[in-house]
Amino acid sequence: MSSHPDTEMATALDVLAEPKRRYVLAALLDREGTSAGDATSVSASDPMSIAALATEVATIEYNCPIVTDDQCEEVHVSLVHNHVPRLIDSGVLCHPTSDDATRVALADHPLFALDWVQPLLADPTGETVPVDESTLNRTLTALRNPRSRAVCAALARRRGSVAVADLAAAVVAREGGDGTQLVDVTEAECRTVATALAHEHLPALSEAGLVAYDDLANGVELATDAPQWQVDWLADGPLGEAADLVRDAGDRQADTAETGTAIGESGTASTTPKMAGNGDGTDIRTDTCWTLQGRANVLDRGREIVDGADEELFVMVPTGEMIRPACLERWLAAADRGVDVYVASRSPRVRDTVRSAVPTATVCEPQFDWLTFPMEGERHGCVVFADRESAMLVTIDESGPGGEPRVGAITGDGRANALVSVVCDRLGPRLDRLTPIGDDRDGTPLPL
Template sequence: MSSPPDTETTTTALDILAEPQRRYLLATLLDREGSSAVVGSTASEPMSIAALATEVATVEHDCPIVTDDQCERVHVSLVHKHVPRLVDTGMLCEIAGEDATTVALTDHPILETEWVRTLLDDPTGDAFAVSEATLNRTLAALRNPRSRAVCAALARRRGAVPVADLAAAVVAREASDGTRLVDISEAECRTVTAALAHEHLPALSDAGLVAYDDIANGVELATDAPQWRVDWIAEGLLGEAADLVRAASERRASAGETGAAIEATATPSTAPEAGESGDETGVRTDTCWTLEGRTNVFDRGHEIADGAEDELFVMVPNAEMLRPACLERWQAAADRGVDVYVGSRSPRVRDTVRSAVPTATVCKPQFDWLNFPMEATYHGYVVFADRESAMLVTIDDSRPDGEPRIGAITGDGRANALVSVVCEQLGPRLDRLTPTGNARDGRPLPM
């Protein structure tokens, strides 16, 4: 996965590059890079602002011949707006001459950033899959760090997310100090929710990066947006989000190619056709599907755990269902700030999890996931992430050969039937679970 760029440097770079004339100016000077007549003091050959104005005007009007009026308007804009801004950031230096003021690039770290250089190689976005106006809107929307945090948070979600839930995830991500969702105050969430709804989400939606329904109050990443396939976004600016979008696309493609061959191993249930709505809100309800076989079931469990961003709940019936790979993924989830909850009636399982994942909340459930008293040994293995991905495992050990038959049903999406059932049975707040499983305030816990 791509490493996230430095936040302050990225914000400054986007603020600079969101203005088209500044992109044209920098691209023009970069063409002169390395040919400086004043070796060691500038990174490009000095150029008069008047000459720069002519070059910028030709790019702006996409014409090799421009009028004096066009050049004059650009010249005024450069002198009074763009050159001072670039000088203030240290990317440009002014060199006083006998005839006119000239400028040259400096050895500024922003100009050495790979994604910036890639973008300035094509300042008008000719190779961009959308119009230059959309390019400008994309840069403007992303220059706020919170908007980038929104994209990164949504990349780990499947389907539409309520804005309030997204706000909590953004607050935790911005804290970058291990803050858990349960530690975030309602006041913080309300403030961020308002900022998202009135500022960041409309800008990201206008750029085509998210699909935001202000009436249903839901938002999801626009994974089909062409921006996610652009090099300077995918390899630098929003590498984390682009990596997750690409991985999700590859999984969908792989499922489409192999689904027919899997037959009984992974059987999809009846679901709406692509583009149809599965509920009244207009948000697509993903299908439920069944899995057969230990390998397929564990692979799906690992996928859900790896994709968790905020909460991960797992119920483990006994030690036979507890694998080292599971513990590693739960610890990895905890390391990236996910609140991990593990329930089991097995003392061995609870002790193992406490040792391997010390920050996890380990519970002894008094009821199974359907709130019936547990009697059977194998009551089911539940994996539940971010209230939008769920898997319920069943184990049949009545076969004559003694080999247990393992199967599962799984689904994604807030409106998915299985996800909704698990949400209802676990209750609205996983952080209410306690290590003893006792009631709190006289009310039984969801477990």
């Protein structure tokens, strides 16, 4: 018996978010002598009366081997009128015969084959995990809706607080499938999803402690310090993609703190600033800038800077080979959230492409080479500069062995950072003289 993974996840969370239903399945597994680690072998061979099952569930719920008749009766009523019918409708339980509604047994259902379900049913109250049961219940309840899971995955790709409208656009794109891009998302779709996020999904995720949601500021960010990320079966199951991203980010931070080296997805090391104590309990940078080697590392850093821009973003793109659809999507997303976007290039192709994809961007044509980067030749220079607080200078050497381009960069954060200060001195005054794009479609000269 097989089904779509999304359907399996939806069924599993609908069943397991309610603690009494977890207790029912755990009690029946224990009754059959089937360990959670061997839950794939369950069958409907050992029926149990609902009355006896109510007693087993009551002992789990009240955490006591001896329960009162009133406690058993209360649980029995809830099982008969609520939980057992729900479990039967879901196909997880069955009656041994069509004319016997007083007994139930485990059915042959794919839920029991899910790896992340097995440890949960082995510990249905969450005694062995670093969250209390009420938080566990709220977490499972919040994640029942696939949109809430999409929210966590989308936020895991962002740094810091994200505007709800921007988050809505990312969620719409994810829900649209692999072929849907941010540029395909309509304003009406964003408004509808943003309303649902603000009134339903974000409050539920916030109550579970998975996100920090400020409804007054209309911003939200992932709570990467939430204890749920340390629960292996949650990370392997409902939190899935988001947990992988959170763990990867944590590993990179740990590597940086210990060795000053971070490894990007290309496997190439990049030297990063080391941190040292200054005696008052805070940290200071001992290196003000760091270098990146490898296309993947440089791309990751560029995305981080662009996605983190709040007010102003400047990008210099020397050639058309350096611009990709994903770049245009991110620049458009920045412009849509109110960032002043400037794109400079001596390439007419680049300027025309940006004008078409990001209509509100100020498109610029540099008048001379900047920071000694040859704009034409074997080495190209690219600049990414956001909010006058984050900067990256990229070089691409196409004379490498086998014609494979060698990509490297130097980058820094903070207005006091040496690289950022240099870029501010050279570029900031020129940006101040530019006005948002008007009717001049020939490009605004940028005297770099």
